[in-house]
Amino acid sequence: MDIGKPEEGETVVVSGAAGAVGSLVVQLAKISKCRVVAIAGSDQKCAWVKSLGADVALNYKASDFRSAMKSACPSGVDVYFENVGGSSAEAVFPLLNDFARVVACGMIAHYEADGGMAAGNPLALYSPQIVIKRIHIQGFICTDIIPKFPVIIGKLVGLVMKGKLKYKMDEVVGVENSIKALAGIFQGNNMGKRVIRMSEQPAVMPMRQFLMLKARPFVVGAFAAVTAGFLAKSRKK
Incomplete structure (x- = not known):
C-alpha cells in the first residue's frame, strides 16, 4: 500500500494473483475501491481469483492473453503488483500510464535463468517508456517492514x-x-x-x-x- 499507493477508481493489475501474496493483494486493492485485473496460470485459478473480487481474471497461458489484457485495461494501468515477470510483465508494461507505480515483489519467471535474468526482460525492453512515462518502480521485500x-x-x-x-x-x-x-x-x-x-x-x-x-x-x-x-x-x- 505504501509503495503502490492505490487510489479509488484506479486500475490495479496483479500477476501471480492465485498465489499466497497475489490473492491478498487482489482483495486489498478491492477494499481500496480499485478496479482489479488479475493474472493467473489456469482457468481454475482465474475462477478462484474472481471469487475473491477481481473484476477481470486472465489466464496468461491463453493464446489471446496480450489482446485480452489490452481490452481489460481500456484506461491503462495505474498500479502493477509484479510477482512473476516474463510474459505477464511484457503484456502489462506497454499499458502503464504516466506516473504508474510498479511494486516489484517477485520475478519467479526469471529466478532459474543464467545470471538470474531470462531473455526478454521487460525492464530492458521497455526502458524508454519507463523514462518517458516517469514510471516509479520499487522492489519490495517483507523484511523491509519488520x-x-x-x-x-x-x-x-x-x-x-x-x-x-x-x-x-x-x-x-x-x-x-x-x-x-x-x-x-x-x-x-x-x-x-x-x-x-x-x-x-x-x-x-x-x-x-x-x-x-x-x-x-x-x-x-x-x-x-x-x-x-x-x-x-x-x-x-
Whole structure:
C-alpha cells in the first residue's frame, strides 16, 4: 500500500494473483475501491481469483492473453503488483500510464535463468517508456517492514475476522514431500498459501476459529517479540 499507493477508481493489475501474496493483494486493492485485473496460470485459478473480487481474471497461458489484457485495461494501468515477470510483465508494461507505480515483489519467471535474468526482460525492453512515462518502480521485500509487522498483522487478522479477507491453504501432507511441494511453487501448481501438513491428523483448531477466539493479541504479541529480537540483534551488529 505504501509503495503502490492505490487510489479509488484506479486500475490495479496483479500477476501471480492465485498465489499466497497475489490473492491478498487482489482483495486489498478491492477494499481500496480499485478496479482489479488479475493474472493467473489456469482457468481454475482465474475462477478462484474472481471469487475473491477481481473484476477481470486472465489466464496468461491463453493464446489471446496480450489482446485480452489490452481490452481489460481500456484506461491503462495505474498500479502493477509484479510477482512473476516474463510474459505477464511484457503484456502489462506497454499499458502503464504516466506516473504508474510498479511494486516489484517477485520475478519467479526469471529466478532459474543464467545470471538470474531470462531473455526478454521487460525492464530492458521497455526502458524508454519507463523514462518517458516517469514510471516509479520499487522492489519490495517483507523484511523491509519488520517494525510494522504488529500493526499489519493486527489489521489483516481484523479483516479476516470480519470476513473481508479470504485465504486458502494449499496443503501437502508429509514432511517427506516438502521438496516436491516447494518445487511445485516454481511450476505454478499451487493455489493460495502452500503449507506442509506434518501428518494426516487434522489441525486441533481451524485457523478462522483460532482467530475468532480472540487470538489476535497473542499473534500480534508474538510478532512484536520476534521483531524486537531481530532489531536488537541488528543493532548489535
